[in-house]
Amino acid sequence: MAKQDRAIRTRQSILEAAAVVFDERGYDAATITEILARAEVTKGALYFHFASKEELALAVIDAQMSTVPDPSDLAGTCKMQQLVDMGMIFACRMVEDPLLRGSVRLTLEHGSSNLNRASPFNGWTEVHTRVLVEGKERGEVLPHVVPDDTAELIVGAYAGINTMSQAVTNRADLERRAIVLYEHLMPSVAVPSVLARLDMSPGRGPRALALAEAERSAGRAEDGQLIAAG
Incomplete structure (x- = not known):
């Protein structure tokens, strides 16, 4: 259960960090590198939850x-x-x-x-x-x-x-x-x-x-x- 809760928190942190970057720079100018730095997670953690920048952007939209x-x-x-x-x-x-x-x-x-x-x-x-x-x-x-x-x-x-x-x-x-x-x-x-x-x-x-x-x-x-x- 603790592992699941941690995964949920990590996904939410990535979503919120991506939203900040998308809001500041727009979709085209935003980079995965900026989102990783804002979220303070590894590239592996991000791609565990989202397969691409497009998938991440769609999740932000759907939220x-x-x-x-x-x-x-x-x-x-x-x-x-x-x-x-x-x-x-x-x-x-x-x-x-x-x-x-x-x-x-x-x-x-x-x-x-x-x-x-x-x-x-x-x-x-x-x-x-x-x-x-x-x-x-x-x-x-x-x-x-x-x-x-x-x-x-x-x-x-x-x-x-x-x-x-x-x-x-x-x-x-x-x-x-x-x-x-x-x-x-x-x-x-x-x-x-x-x-x-x-x-x-x-x-x-x-x-x-x-x-x-x-x-x-x-x-x-x-x-x-x-x-x-x-």
């Missing part, structure tokens, strides 16, 4: 979806608040999570490589579609809203403000841009009674993240009590 809580971890809020919270938490995590930043850089950059960058777009669209469908079933969404079309619009628009924020302020104003996006978008999505209760104010990302972490902690505690009772 993006795990860096933001699933909407189910925000159980105490309505579905349209969950929709907003995903974007607000994303903006918050972009400041503090190098793995997320590296994943976003690889996803949005247009280099010479043939990396498949579609998985985060497909993943985020699927999650947003699910939340919109559930919101519509609960009466939170306006009748004219088509969930999959609206999900694609939100994900595409967010990618746009993310790119612009990176180019203009090195992501310093991503939260503000996300707030403006939702303030313009949500009146066309949420019914008025739900819209009036939505929190899209500055600092919502950290607050929502704290709520999600509290939900997960409560869930783990409950699971532990069930195991003990069993």
